[in-house]
Amino acid sequence: xxxxxxxxxxxxxxxxxxxxxxxxxxxxxxxxxxxxxxxxxxxxxxxxxxxxxxxxxxxxxxxxxxxxxxxxxxxxxxxxxxxxxxxxxxxxxxxxxxxxxxxxxxxxxxxxxxxxxxxxxxxxxxxxxxxxxxxxxxxxxxxxxxxxxxxx
DNA sequence: GCCAACGTTGGC
DNA sequence: GCCAACGTTGGC
Numbered sequence: 451x452x453x454x455x456x457x458x459x460x461x462x463x464x465x466x467x468x469x470x471x472x473x474x475x476x477x478x479x480x481x482x483x484x485x486x487x488x489x490x491x492x493x494x495x496x497x498x499x500x501x502x503x504x505x506x507x508x509x510x511x512x513x514x515x516x517x518x519x520x521x522x523x524x525x526x527x528x529x530x531x532x533x534x535x536x537x538x539x540x541x542x543x544x545x546x547x548x549x550x551x552x553x554x555x556x557x558x559x560x561x562x563x564x565x566x567x568x569x570x571x572x573x574x575x576x577x578x579x580x581x582x583x584x585x586x587x588x589x590x591x592x593x594x595x596x597x598x599x600x601x602x
Numbered sequence: 603g604c605c606a607a608c609g610t611t612g613g614c
Numbered sequence: 615g616c617c618a619a620c621g622t623t624g625g626c
């Protein structure tokens with residue numbers, strides 16, 4: 451079964467344009483346990499909405515697909531990386547992630563404002579007050595509606 | 603730039 | 615286990 455997710459990135463760090471250029475990427479650097487637990491649940495074939503955060507306006511800009519799951523995030527062992535985690539050991543790595551590939555850029559961004567108008571807080575974790583998760587599930591019903599308006 | 607909301611850390 | 619202090623996220 452295909453599951454749907456939403457993943458945030460600040461476009462000045464890594465944007466959908468970067469992903470389009472590269473084709474695929476490892477989604478490294480997530481250091482939040484709740485977000486990691488969602489990453490662990492992802493399966494190849496799952497679809498992920500790409501969300502640009504910390505920009506004006508923020509919103510969903512495209513779609514990507516999981517091609518490899520349960521990938522060890524190498525940056526946790528790299529002492530030069532900002533994501534280095536000295537507590538993590540090779541025998542049982544603390545941080546897993548996925549490799550995603552580019553699917554499409556939406557003709558028009560679906561802004562956070564639009565998402566707030568389309569859905570209720572209970573339907574979409576993204577718009578829940580105070581939410582700061584960078585990786586989160588999206589219900590199929592909600593995902594279908596987002597995909598539908600993305601075609602227009 | 604501001605600040606609310608949240609997660610993490612560490613003293614006790 | 616509690617909780618204050620701190621750092622970060624991210625919309626505005």
